[in-house]
Amino acid sequence: MHILDAHQHFWKYEPAYYDWIDDKMDILRQDYFPDDLHATYAANQVDGCVSVQAISTENETDILLQHAGQHGFIKGVVGWVDLCDPGAGERLKHYSSQSKFKGVRHVLQAEPVDFMERADFLAGLSRLAPLDLTYDILIYPRHLFTAWEMVKKFPDQKFIIDHLAKPMIKSKQFEHWKDLMRNFADLPNVYCKVSGLVTEADWKNWRYPDFLPFLQAVSEIFGPGRLVFGSDWPVCLLAASFKNVLDIVKTFTETWSVSEKEMVFYKNAVQFYNLDRSWISE
Numbered sequence: 148m149h150i151l152d153a154h155q156h157f158w159k160y161e162p163a164y165y166d167w168i169d170d171k172m173d174i175l176r177q178d179y180f181p182d183d184l185h186a187t188y189a190a191n192q193v194d195g196c197v198s199v200q201a202i203s204t205e206n207e208t209d210i211l212l213q214h215a216g217q218h219g220f221i222k223g224v225v226g227w228v229d230l231c232d233p234g235a236g237e238r239l240k241h242y243s244s245q246s247k248f249k250g251v252r253h254v255l256q257a258e259p260v261d262f263m264e265r266a267d268f269l270a271g272l273s274r275l276a277p278l279d280l281t282y283d284i285l286i287y288p289r290h291l292f293t294a295w296e297m298v299k300k301f302p303d304q305k306f307i308i309d310h311l312a313k314p315m316i317k318s319k320q321f322e323h324w325k326d327l328m329r330n331f332a333d334l335p336n337v338y339c340k341v342s343g344l345v346t347e348a349d350w351k352n353w354r355y356p357d358f359l360p361f362l363q364a365v366s367e368i369f370g371p372g373r374l375v376f377g378s379d380w381p382v383c384l385l386a387a388s389f390k391n392v393l394d395i396v397k398t399f400t401e402t403w404s405v406s407e408k409e410m411v412f413y414k415n416a417v418q419f420y421n422l423d424r425s426w427i428s429e
Contacts, residue, residue: 148405149427150393151222151413152188152196153420154309154342154377157181157214164202167257172385179381181218187380187389188220194413195220197377197420199283199309200227200252208242215247222422223249225283230271243278249420250281250305256313260290263297272301281305281420283340287313288320291327298337305336305419307375310343314361317349325364332368338419339369341396341411342377345386353386355395362399371407375415 158165159178168175184196198211198221208226215221224247228238242248255262262268275282284306286294291312298306308331314324331337344358365374376396383392400408417424 148409149413150191150193150376151416151422152193152378152380153375153416154199154340155184155196155380156199156201156382157184157211158201158207159210164204174384175381181214181221184380185218185220191390191393193393194426195222197221197223197225197249197416197422199225203227203229203254205229205238208248212242212245212248219426221247222417222426223247223420225250225252225281225420227252228271230274231265231267232271233267235271236274239274239278239280243280246423248280249422250283251275252283252285252309255284255286255290255294260293263290263293269297269300272297272304276301276304279421281307283307283309284312285309288315288324288327291324292330295327295330295334298331298334302334302336305338307338307340307419309340309377310347310379311339311341311361311365313343313347316344316347316353316357316361319357321360321364324361325368328364328368335373337369338373338375338415339365340375340377341365342375342392343379343382344395345383345392346379348386350386355398358395359399362396366399371403371410372415374411375419376412 157179160176200207211224211226215224228235228251284294345353348357378389378392380389
């Protein structure tokens, strides 16, 4: 079976730009480049990835696209464009002319909840669907209700919730998060990434059962047809190896049908991000 990692990051570490990497995250205070990840993928039989922005600069977007142009295993890029800027439309057209540019993300988790209600931001979002660009939603549970109200405004826009909206796995705060996530059940344009689990758990002492309620919830809410595997490498290294992260999802889906597994591990990502299919052998 093919495996596509629909969420990972590259960076040349510079403290001024990656200020979210704090004193507890020493393992992330180094460069992470395609050659580092390619070896990990080879060891775990992973075919490729979607590379996602980590800082809010177009310069990083340009670098990610350069990586994608030089490394065939990088199937797509989710970059950053300032959607609040009046010139966002032209910037999006510029990037959409590059075949591996697939979508946009902003670090909404760092913004006030009402950022998603801003007229300029919503105007920027409206420019994505006509260019067949996706939007990755990076939020915390406190943003979920407003995010639901936002996505309802754009039924033709493809959205994906990163990292299950970062539920508080370590403190087992489950019910309120699940109630809010249920709002997305009937919105077919909203997908969910099964990613980022280990870093929301106890980094040193997590166990597989810690994740089960959350995994079961999203499998019920989104179904196999709207779930997408992602590793969140190298951020996942704070709490687990790439293999650990992959094995959590493999174990959870062990009893699923082959077609359901294929959807989660690569087919949904290919469809959602409109990725080139030439690497897939039937």
